[in-house]
Structures are given as structure tokens and as C-alpha cells.
Amino acid sequence: MRKQTGLVISAHGRHALVETPGGDAVLCHARGKRLEAIVGDQVHWLPSHDSGVITQVLPRRNLLHRQDRTRSKLFAANLDQVLVMLAAVPSFSEHLLARLLIACEAEGIPVHILLNKADLHAAFDTARQRLAPYPAMGYRVLPLAAGNASAATGLSELEQMLARRVSLLIGPSGVGKSTLVNRLVPEANARTAEISQALQSGRHTTTATRWYWLDRDSRSALIDTPGFQEFGLQHLDRTQLAQYMPDLAAHTGRCRFANCTHMQEPGCDIRAAVDAADAGTPPVSASRYQIYRDLWHELAPQPY
Ligand SMILES: Nc1nc2c(ncn2[C@@H]2O[C@H](COP(=O)(O)OP(=O)(O)O)[C@@H](O)[C@H]2O)c(=O)[nH]1
Ligand SMILES: [Mg+2]
Ligand SMILES: [Zn+2]
Structure with a gap:
């Protein structure tokens, strides 16, 4: 059997969905205990029966991960940028924001901030003031109203930011990440259900990292990430x-x-x-x- 290349679009334990250059998704298993493929990885795989075997993860140009005291979590690899989503409500922790920015800086991944729920004016102004120092640090702060159809704030700028890039969306729960993904990728819910079924991880439907193509010619992609309780930086010096x-x-x-x-x-x-x-x-x-x-x-x- 001839070795093929592919892109990991979802991973769960030792299983991964690998997308072929032709656009098919193949359920693959990792060969070897220490081989861990994650979303965004380019892999070599071999067809076997009705599925595939991942034989090699190609070198990563970057890797976003967190390291708590007891566990390590790899989010995704080979990113062009990370978008940290915050919102007017719930109010955000500047400490958590710092952790996310530091994790990206340590990997040399460009990172920007999306501030959602611009329609909640009073709370939004307060949040925006708290973020006032960040543009001077080099972080773009983009106001957004992802869940408000009448307030199209920021969506066209966001689409420009996303064009021809692989972007990872991360942030605390309740800020509007799923709302944004569903707006940008109308078939997202159906895709998520399909992928969960393929990976036989039904109960992990909302807890997995997922890759979504944003355009037909497969150049812009958005990676959705699950929520987290803590964001450890133990891997850093x-x-x-x-x-x-x-x-x-x-x-x-x-x-x-x-x-x-x-x-x-x-x-x-x-x-x-x-x-x-x-x-x-x-x-x-x-x-x-x-x-x-x-x-x-x-x-x-x-x-x-
Ligand atoms: N007012 C307002 N609410 C929003 C907006 N975007 C999302 N929401 C609401 O915020 C809540 C959390 O959204 P969700 O997408 O589940 O957040 P996630 O946990 O980050 O995925 C939901 O009730 C959404 O309807 C927005 O732009 N404005
Ligand atoms: Mg969500
Ligand atoms: Zn000093």
C-alpha cells in the first residue's frame, strides 16, 4: 500500500479523522504508543481495510498547548494565528487573558483579541476600557456582535482577518465562540455530529477541538476549541x-x-x-x- 498525506481535522485519543487532498475524511488510528496526532497536523497514513493507519506526524511549525501541574493538553498545530475571544459579559479575567497571550508568544504564534457582545453597550464599554492598553502591546482588539444579526459590528473585518489563514478560536465559556462558528459555518452543527459519530465519541461532542473550512477552495480555516478550567504554563521557563x-x-x-x-x-x-x-x-x-x-x-x- 502506498503512503499518503493528509490533514488531521479532529482527534480523539488514538483515533483521528484525516482529510485527504481530495477532500475525503478517513478514520485513522495512530501506530505506535508515542505517536499523537492533533488537529492541524500533516500526517502520513496507510490505507488498511476501510480505515487508515497514521505512520508519521510531519514536523510542526508551531504547537499550542497548555501544561497544568498534572496534565498536558495539546490544542492544535501549524497555526497562522490565534483569536482570543472575550465578551462584555461574562466579565473576563485579565490574568487568564495574559496566560493565553503568553502561551501564543512562547510559540511565536500571532494572537489577537475579539471582544464580543458589542450590543451590550454599558458592559462593553467597561470591557473595552480594560483592554485599552493591549493595542500598544501589538494586539489587535476587534469589537464584535457575533450573536446579534442586526448589529453586524466587526464581522467584515473579522472575515478579512480569517481569509487565507488557519485560525484557532479560544476563550472562556459563554463569550460566544459557538455562536460565531455557527454564523461563519452554517453546517457546523451537522459536521460536528458527523465527526463525533465517526470518532465514536458521542459524549465528547462539545469537548473536542475541531477544524472547519470557511471557504470552498479550502484556504481559510477556523479551529474551535473546548472550554477549559485552568490554563497552565508549566512548560515555560x-x-x-x-x-x-x-x-x-x-x-x-x-x-x-x-x-x-x-x-x-x-x-x-x-x-x-x-x-x-x-x-x-x-x-x-x-x-x-x-x-x-x-x-x-x-x-x-x-x-x-
Ligand atoms: N448579547 C449578545 N449575546 C451573545 C452574542 N454572541 C453570543 N451571545 C450569547 O452568549 C451566550 C453564550 O454563547 P456561546 O456561543 O454558547 O458561547 P461559548 O461558550 O463561547 O461557545 C449565548 O446565550 C449566546 O446567545 C452577542 O453578540 N451579543
Ligand atoms: Mg461553545
Ligand atoms: Zn528588571
């Missing part, structure tokens, strides 16, 4: 943390000590920027610096 926070990174080269941890050293340019709000460009807010401190403690090397 805390001495690199400030480099993954653009507002802090702008100062690191100006600390007195090259190996400054930005925790207590004299001559720390980050701490100076927090104390004197006008000191740096971009400025460092007290809340962002506190997030850095919290993560610094959390990512302390563990004794074995």
Missing part, C-alpha cells in the same frame, strides 16, 4: 516570561543586571516603569506586573 509579555519585554534590555528577574533587583527598568506610570513606552500597568509576579512564583522549578 520563567526566566523567559518577561520576553513573552510585550509591555515588559520593551524594558528588559534596560535593567541594570542582564539576568534581572524583575522581582527585587535594584535598577530594574520594569519596576521603575510600574512605579512611574509615565516612564516607559509602552507603559507597564500594575495589574500586568502583578500577573508577572504571580506567574513567576507559579513557575518556580519543582524539586524532583
Whole structure:
């Protein structure tokens, strides 16, 4: 049998749905215990009976994952960008937002913020003010009203952002991710049911990461992700943390000590920027610096 290539569009345990260049989806099993294929992977597979066997996962150009203390979760690979979705309601945690942005920065994946429920004006204005420092850090903040047909806010800009890219959508539950996917991919619900059946993972219908093509010629794709209770960054080296926070990174080269941890050293340019709000460009807010401190403690090397 001849080896073929394919794209993983859904994965569950040792099973994956692999899409062929011709557009067919083949149920495949991974060969070998340590072979884990995830959504977005390019794989080699061999036909066998009515299904297939994945023999190799091709090298990934990036990989978004989280690492909690006890478990690791791979979301997807080979992404062009990540879209973090937040909403006016429920109000978001800046700490969680920082974790998502840091996870992307650490992998070198461009990341932007979608702020949904623009139709809820008062709460939306409050949320938007909380996000005011983020464009200066290089993150686009796009207002959206995904679930409100009369307020078409942001949808055409979003479609431009999505065009010819592979985008992963992530965010806390209740912000409108499913609403957006259903709006952009009208057959999403039917596809999800089909895929779950193929993977025989009925009860995981809403807990799996899924790939959706947004256009007929298969160039733009949106990957929907399940909710999460925590978003651990245990895989990161805390001495690199400030480099993954653009507002802090702008100062690191100006600390007195090259190996400054930005925790207590004299001559720390980050701490100076927090104390004197006008000191740096971009400025460092007290809340962002506190997030850095919290993560610094959390990512302390563990004794074995
Ligand atoms: N007011 C308002 N509600 C929305 C909007 N988009 C989604 N919702 C509502 O927010 C709730 C959560 O949406 P859902 O798509 O399930 O969020 P998910 O958990 O992120 O997938 C639902 O009741 C939606 O109808 C919006 O643009 N405006
Ligand atoms: Mg949902
Ligand atoms: Zn410093």
C-alpha cells in the first residue's frame, strides 16, 4: 500500500479523522504508543481495510498547548494565528487573558483579541476600557456582535482577518465562540455530529477541538476549541516570561543586571516603569506586573 498525506481535522485519543487532498475524511488510528496526532497536523497514513493507519506526524511549525501541574493538553498545530475571544459579559479575567497571550508568544504564534457582545453597550464599554492598553502591546482588539444579526459590528473585518489563514478560536465559556462558528459555518452543527459519530465519541461532542473550512477552495480555516478550567504554563521557563509579555519585554534590555528577574533587583527598568506610570513606552500597568509576579512564583522549578 502506498503512503499518503493528509490533514488531521479532529482527534480523539488514538483515533483521528484525516482529510485527504481530495477532500475525503478517513478514520485513522495512530501506530505506535508515542505517536499523537492533533488537529492541524500533516500526517502520513496507510490505507488498511476501510480505515487508515497514521505512520508519521510531519514536523510542526508551531504547537499550542497548555501544561497544568498534572496534565498536558495539546490544542492544535501549524497555526497562522490565534483569536482570543472575550465578551462584555461574562466579565473576563485579565490574568487568564495574559496566560493565553503568553502561551501564543512562547510559540511565536500571532494572537489577537475579539471582544464580543458589542450590543451590550454599558458592559462593553467597561470591557473595552480594560483592554485599552493591549493595542500598544501589538494586539489587535476587534469589537464584535457575533450573536446579534442586526448589529453586524466587526464581522467584515473579522472575515478579512480569517481569509487565507488557519485560525484557532479560544476563550472562556459563554463569550460566544459557538455562536460565531455557527454564523461563519452554517453546517457546523451537522459536521460536528458527523465527526463525533465517526470518532465514536458521542459524549465528547462539545469537548473536542475541531477544524472547519470557511471557504470552498479550502484556504481559510477556523479551529474551535473546548472550554477549559485552568490554563497552565508549566512548560515555560520563567526566566523567559518577561520576553513573552510585550509591555515588559520593551524594558528588559534596560535593567541594570542582564539576568534581572524583575522581582527585587535594584535598577530594574520594569519596576521603575510600574512605579512611574509615565516612564516607559509602552507603559507597564500594575495589574500586568502583578500577573508577572504571580506567574513567576507559579513557575518556580519543582524539586524532583
Ligand atoms: N448579547 C449578545 N449575546 C451573545 C452574542 N454572541 C453570543 N451571545 C450569547 O452568549 C451566550 C453564550 O454563547 P456561546 O456561543 O454558547 O458561547 P461559548 O461558550 O463561547 O461557545 C449565548 O446565550 C449566546 O446567545 C452577542 O453578540 N451579543
Ligand atoms: Mg461553545
Ligand atoms: Zn528588571
